[in-house]
Amino acid sequence: QCSAACPESAITLRSEIDLVRTAIGDPEKVVVFSTSPSVRVGLGDAFLDKAGTWAEGKMVAALKALGADYVFDVTFSADLTIIEEGCELLSRLLTGSGPLPQFTSCCPAWVKYVETYHPQLIANLSTAKSPIGMQGATIKTYFAGKAGIDPAKLVTVNVTPCTAKKAEIRRSELADAGNLVGRSDMRDNDYVITTKELAQWMKEEHIVFEELADAEFDSILGKGSGAGVIFGNTGGVMEAALRMAFQSLTGQPPANDLLDFEPVRGLTGVKKAAVELAGKQINVAVVYGTANAEKFLAGDISDYHFVEVMTCPGGCISGAGQPQMHCVPVVDDIRRSRISSMYAEDARMSLRNSIDNPQVAQVYREFYGEPLGPLAEKLLHTSYRSR
Numbered sequence: 134q135c136s137a138a139c140p141e142s143a144i145t146l147r148s149e150i151d152l153v154r155t156a157i158g159d160p161e162k163v164v165v166f167s168t169s170p171s172v173r174v175g176l177g178d179a180f181l182d183k184a185g186t187w188a189e190g191k192m193v194a195a196l197k198a199l200g201a202d203y204v205f206d207v208t209f210s211a212d213l214t215i216i217e218e219g220c221e222l223l224s225r226l227l228t229g230s231g232p233l234p235q236f237t238s239c240c241p242a243w244v245k246y247v248e249t250y251h252p253q254l255i256a257n258l259s260t261a262k263s264p265i266g267m268q269g270a271t272i273k274t275y276f277a278g279k280a281g282i283d284p285a286k287l288v289t290v291n292v293t294p295c296t297a298k299k300a301e302i303r304r305s306e307l308a309d310a311g312n313l314v315g316r317s318d319m320r321d322n323d324y325v326i327t328t329k330e331l332a333q334w335m336k337e338e339h340i341v342f343e344e345l346a347d348a349e350f351d352s353i354l355g356k357g358s359g360a361g362v363i364f365g366n367t368g369g370v371m372e373a374a375l376r377m378a379f380q381s382l383t384g385q386p387p388a389n390d391l392l393d394f395e396p397v398r399g400l401t402g403v404k405k406a407a408v409e410l411a412g413k414q415i416n417v418a419v420v421y422g423t424a425n426a427e428k429f430l431a432g433d434i435s436d437y438h439f440v441e442v443m444t445c446p447g448g449c450i451s452g453a454g455q456p457q458m459h460c461v462p463v464v465d466d467i468r469r470s471r472i473s474s475m476y477a478e479d480a481r482m483s484l485r486n487s488i489d490n491p492q493v494a495q496v497y498r499e500f501y502g503e504p505l506g507p508l509a510e511k512l513l514h515t516s517y518r519s520r
């Protein structure tokens with residue numbers, strides 16, 4: 134834990150926690166938490182001596198102890214994102230429906246950076262919402278209907294490693310669920326609290342992390358694949374997309390060298406690779422940090438088909454909302470520990486491809502219809518503008 138002398142311990146991160154607490158105390162409200170992939174490898178750093186400890190079960194247990202009505206997993210909607218974003222990529226590749234390369238859009242800081250400094254690339258950004266954007270819209274429409282809950286009573290709270298997500302959920306475009314049900318005052322997501330804020334809240338409530346018994350996510354938005362888990366690492370979105378694209382085009386599961394696609398792993402700022410998909414060479418790049426992005430954009434990008442950009446070093450595992458351990462700034466060794474923890478979980482899982490997620494298939498069957506279909510376009514995709 135940070136000592137009293139640590140500047141971090143002096144920062145008060147209360148406002149959003151207090152609003153969530155108020156919602157939990159309101160009997161009229163149903164409070165639904167969704168946890169981003171990286172939270173489970175960062176939360177333990179606020180309590181333990183070992184960085185990157187896998188803490189999924191304790192994280193869910195802590196949220197239930199704090200009063201959550203439901204705890205869902207953003208790895209579910211990371212899989213949904215990969216289906217929509219992967220289908221969009223295949224559409225651009227096969228039918229020329231949009232410019233290439235396609236850039237990822239799940240990092241709101243990168244999206245804002247493009248809108249501000251490179252608006253000529255806006256059409257290259259995937260229109261797929263980020264995983265939490267898809268999660269909120271799905272909770273307030275599909276889940277609300279299935280559970281028989283008035284969507285206006287649902288309060289969606291995302292626990293993320295990311296401070297930029299607090300601004301993302303307030304983008305005026307991200308109110309599609311409300312538009313669908315005729316509630317113009319309803320946002321898809323109501324609050325974002327960071328991993329650090331969750332740890333602070335747990336300490337205030339005297340929840341002893343080490344003593345928590347593991348708990349499980351609720352269904353039906355509570356199951357993700359290994360591909361959804363590794364979204365938190367630099368290169369994870371790319372690897373997840375390649376797994377999905379290969380299986381979608383060939384009908385076969387990817388071979389081991391594509392399932393564990395080493396060229397896009399690790400802490401190098403710009404990684405480049407080529408993959409053969411259905412007889413066509415696909416050139417990909419994985420970038421983190423805006424300085425690296427500028428270097429990449431300064432070159433010839435016309436040969437690339439798909440580019441992942443995350444602004445934090447190593448991806449979301451070291452987002453600004455992740456806790457420090459013993460007040461020591463997050464360094465590469467800690468990043469590697471968190472990344473290893475995620476890849477180890479992915480390797481342990483039998484479900485490793487977003488396209489195989491049975492809960493995602495169920496949501497398409499019962500609600501969205503098909504990827505890039507009319508309802509999916511309305512609720513799972515968004516637009517950007519020059520700023």
Ligand code: SF4
Nearest residue numbers: 240295444445449452
């Ligand atoms: Fe947020 Fe950083 Fe992840 Fe971007 S890379 S979504 S800014 S935590």
